[in-house]
Amino acid sequence: MSEMIRAMDLLAADPNVLFLGQSVIWPGNVIYKTISHISESRRIELPVFEETQMGMSLGFALSGYVPVSIYPRYNFLLLAMNQLVNHLDKFSKISRSRVQPKVIIRTSIGSVSPLFPGPQHSGDFTDAFRMLLTNVEVIRLDEPDQIVPAYNLALNRTDGKSTIIAEFGDYYNEK
DSSP states (O other), X not given: OHHHHHHHHHHHTSTTEEEEETTSSSOOSHHHHHHXXXXXXXXXXXXXXXXXXXXXXXXXXXXXXXXXXXXXXXXXXXXXHIIIIIIITTHHHHTTTSOXXXXXXXXXXXXXXXXXXXXXXXXXXXXXXXXXXXXXXXXXXXXXGGHHHHHHHHHTOOSSOEEEEEEETTHHHHO
16 A cells, blocks of 8 residues: 555655545545545545546646546446547547547556455456557556556656556555
8 A cells, every 4th residue: 555655755755746546535435545635735535436436537638737647446437438439548549649638547446355346346347458559558566666656657658648547456566
């Protein structure tokens, strides 16, 4: 958990970074604990409307912000596929590279311990997302020492890409 807090502090040090999603102002999942110390003025709590959230993230990116769009589970990110695949991923190509929005998408492969939450909350879609996306890099964090470098890469990209970073929910308790 300490490496994730360190990574969120790294992101929050950039004045253009905003955090948006579910449980970013109010507790509700373990991700909240990693950003609860960041000023509420930088966090935007949203209802459960995943596709709209991705559209808002793209809009913030087009306005000069670097949104960290938080989807507590990979399974929930599936509901944003239209905006992710047809809009965010294609924006650079559509604009002939004149506009290259940068969005950092934070998601989690759901914890299966101590309780199994069911198949609708524990999917790992890393490989499927990699096959679908050409201008969004998908990074799965397998070890804690990958966390800060992955978020640093996502924040400081100069290649015009956005980034999905998938965490393992079980690591919050194990590592």
